[in-house]
Structures are given as structure tokens and as C-alpha cells.
Amino acid sequence: MFADRVAHLEAEGAYAVLARATELERQGREILHLELGQPDFRTPPHVARAGSAAIEEGLTRYTPPAGLMKFRELIAADAGSRRGVTIRPEMVVVGPGSKPGLFFPALALVAPGDEVIYPDPGFPTYHAMIGVAGGVPAPVTLREENQFSFDLNVFDSKISHKTKLIVLNSPANPTGGVIPLDDLKHIAAQAQKYNAWILADEIYSRLVYDGMESAPSIASIDGMLERTVIVDGFSKAYAMTGWRLGYMIAPPALAERLELLMTHSVGCSAMFTQYAGMEALSGPQDFVREMAVEYEKRRNRLVELVNDIPGVHAQTPQGAFYVFPNVKSFGISSKEIQRRLIEEQGVAVLAGTDFGPAGDGYLRLCYATSMEVIERAMEKIHTFFERL
Numbered sequence: 314m315f316a317d318r319v320a321h322l323e324a325e326g327a328y329a330v331l332a333r334a335t336e337l338e339r340q341g342r343e344i345l346h347l348e349l350g351q352p353d354f355r356t357p358p359h360v361a362r363a364g365s366a367a368i369e370e371g372l373t374r375y376t377p378p379a380g381l382m383k384f385r386e387l388i389a390a391d392a393g394s395r396r397g398v399t400i401r402p403e404m405v406v407v408g409p410g411s412k413p414g415l416f417f418p419a420l421a422l423v424a425p426g427d428e429v430i431y432p433d434p435g436f437p438t439y440h441a442m443i444g445v446a447g448g449v450p451a452p453v454t455l456r457e458e459n460q461f462s463f464d465l466n467v468f469d470s471k472i473s474h475k476t477k478l479i480v481l482n483s484p485a486n487p488t489g490g491v492i493p494l495d496d497l498k499h500i501a502a503q504a505q506k507y508n509a510w511i512l513a514d515e516i517y518s519r520l521v522y523d524g525m526e527s528a529p530s531i532a533s534i535d536g537m538l539e540r541t542v543i544v545d546g547f548s549k550a551y552a553m554t555g556w557r558l559g560y561m562i563a564p565p566a567l568a569e570r571l572e573l574l575m576t577h578s579v580g581c582s583a584m585f586t587q588y589a590g591m592e593a594l595s596g597p598q599d600f601v602r603e604m605a606v607e608y609e610k611r612r613n614r615l616v617e618l619v620n621d622i623p624g625v626h627a628q629t630p631q632g633a634f635y636v637f638p639n640v641k642s643f644g645i646s647s648k649e650i651q652r653r654l655i656e657e658q659g660v661a662v663l664a665g666t667d668f669g670p671a672g673d674g675y676l677r678l679c680y681a682t683s684m685e686v687i688e689r690a691m692e693k694i695h696t697f698f699e700r701l
């Protein structure tokens with residue numbers, strides 16, 4: 314009945330677990346939420362005010378499909394200076410969230426039969442968009458022993474002249490891993506050799522820890538800006554998930570195609586949301602730093618509590634807001650542990666397999682929640698594993 318291109322689509326694990334959590338809450342159970350990847354902070358007040366003032370002033374009309382020129386200029390300057398590259402405003406296409414920045418480049422670049430390399434475990438939209446574009450998925454395992462960067466031997470065995478696109482996500486969801494500059498250089502050289510494009514999902518670029526200024530970007534490597542689409546946005550850095558605001562940065566000819574996809578699909582992003590985005594970029598940036606400092610404290614505590622559990626261990630991830638503990642020693646699938654944790658202990662987490670088969674034996678714990686919730690949830694998780 315339906316076209317093949319949607320047959321492979323599945324719900325995101327986070328939404329499925331949230332639906333079960335909401336059902337249990339309706340029955341009166343208390344659920345501790347470590348599943349959904351969204352900041353628990355509120356949008357900074359000056360940003361929210363700029364958005365509501367824009368509505369009050371009637372700035373509620375269509376904008377050019379790629380966004381207001383002033384906004385594109387601000388994004389180009391900000392994204393360029395953070396990566397040490399020159400980005401021109403016509404390379405910026407604003408979208409409702411950063412997700413269009415994943416789907417549209419895939420549609421614009423990948424022809425049926427082209428291969429696409431992407432991380433496993435990785436954000437579920439990668440697998441979804443590759444299938445819709447008619448591409449052939451070529452997952453590359455992220456290895457715990459490489460701090461969840463690509464296994465470069467596997468990467469080298471998968472890349473070929475059939476590879477059209479390589480999807481990178483650093484800092485990563487679900488592992489929190491940051492791809493080291495040396496790995497990026499290796500991937501860049503291979504992309505140049507095989508004439509492949511890079512889709513660099515850098516949505517967590519502002520959330521890095523241990524004194525790191527920002528995660529290295531492949532776009533900063535010589536000769537890479539012309540074959541890279543950078544994807545970034547406001548959801549994570551400015552706690553603006555529900556505003557739906559993000560952007561993609563691509564060489565001008567590709568940006569033109571992406572703008573046309575925007576024109577004929579969503580039309581444009583909300584005008585008042587773009588005003589809020591302009592305030593986020595041009596106003597004080599203390600909020601981003603303060604939020605990252607708070608996340609770092611929670612990360613440290615969460616990793617400590619995870620590693621206190623016999624049979625469970627986790628690395629200290631350098632970015633994003635996830636910890637990805639290894640629970641392989643129990644010999645039970647991630648999905649079953651996820652199910653039992655919510656049913657028996659009232660703790661909502663995600664199974665590593667929600668992010669691809671290589672996630673089996675891992676759980677994703679999101680620490681974008683209060684220290685109190687983290688500590689209470691970890692007490693219950695500890696009890697659960699002790700009794701197994």
C-alpha cells in the first residue's frame with residue numbers, strides 16, 4: 314500500500330519509552346526520566362522575550378525560505394568564528410530544527426544505490442534519511458575502546474568510490490564521544506580520495522567538557538569546507554528544542570538546492586523564532602557556558618554512580634549530555650534491561666539498540682535533568698543490577 318521508501322521508518326526509541334512512561338504516570342506511578350535528550354533548562358529569558366516581542370510586533374509573516382538575511386549573516390559569522398573558517402551568508406540555510414539539515418542534504422546528494430557511511434550506534438534519523446533517499450546504508454561501528462570514535466579499520470574497509478556521503482556526529486548522541494582531530498584528518502583524507510561528501514552533525518558542538526573550548530570540526534581541515542555540510546542549531550546550546558530552529562551550512566551551489574527543498578517542503582522557518590535566534594547569537598553568551606558547567610558536574614556524578622555498580626562500567630564522555638554504560642556482563646539484551654528498568658524500578662532509560670545493532674549491551678542515560686533525579690534514578694538502577 315505504501316511506497317518502499319517509507320517501509321524502513323520506525324519511531325525513535327525515546328518517544329516510545331516516553332509514551333510508556335506517560336502511561337505509567339497516568340496510573341499513578343512515579344517515573345524518573347533519563348530518556349529524553351532535551352535540556353531541562355528554560356530558554357534564556359532575553360531570548361524568549363525577543364521571540365514574544367516579535368510576535369507582538371506582528372513579525373509573523375513568511376520569510377525567505379533560507380531565512381532572514383540578517384540572521385544568516387549572524388549565523389555565518391558565529392559558526393565561522395567557532396570553527397576558524399570563513400562562511401558566507403549565502404552558504405547558510407535556516408530550518409525548523411536541525412533535522413531538515415540531515416534529511417535535505419541526504420535528499421540532495423544521495424542517489425538510489427549510493428552508499429552512505431554513518432555511525433552505529435548513531436542518531437536514528439541517519440538510518441531513516443538514507444533509506445528515504447534510496448541510499449545503501451554502510452554503518453561503521455563506534456568502539457568503546459576508541460572513546461566511541463569510528464573504528465578506522467572498519468571505516469577504511471567500507472569507504473569506496475560508491476560512497477557518496479559520510480555522516481559524522483561529534484560530540485555524539487548516544488555515546489557523548491568526541492571525534493579526535495587525528496581521526497577527522499584520516500576521514501577527511503579518505504573523503505578527498507574517494508570524492509565523498511561529509512555531513513557533520515555538530516548540534517552538540519557547544520556542549521564539551523574538561524576545559525575543551527569546542528569539539529574539532531572536520532570543516533576546519535584544509536579543503537574540507539567545499540565538501541562538507543555543517544549541521545547545527547539552537548535546541549541544545551540555547552535550550553530551545555520546542556522553538557524548532559536550526560541551520561545547515563553548505564557550499565553555495567548545494568545551499569541553493571537545499572533552499573529549494575525548504576521552499577517546497579516547509580516553506581520557511583517561523584519569523585519570530587528567527588528573531589529569538591538572532592537575540593541568542595547576538596546577546597550575552599554566559600548562559601551557554603553556565604549550562605555546560607552544570608552539565609559537567611552532573612556528568613561526573615553520573616559516571617561515578619554508574620561505575621559503582623558491580624558489572625557495569627562507563628567512560629567519561631567529553632561532550633553532549635549522555636553517558637553510555639556497558640552492561641554486557643549480565644548477558645541480557647539492552648531492550649530487556651530498558652523494559653525491566655521502567656516496569657520494575659520506574660526509571661526510564663534508552664536501550665543502546667535504539668541507535669543501531671552495535672548499541673547492544675549498552676544503555677543511554679541522559680543527564681539533562683536535575684542532580685536529585687540523577688541520584689535517585691541511579692540508586693534504583695544500582696538496586697536493579699545488584700538483584701539480577
Ligand SMILES: Cc1ncc(COP(=O)(O)O)c(C=O)c1O
Nearest residue numbers: 410411412436486516546548559
Ligand atoms: C545528534 C542529533 N542531531 C540532530 C538532532 C535534532 O535536533 P533539532 O531539535 O535541532 O532538530 C538531535 C536531537 O536530539 C540529535 O541528538
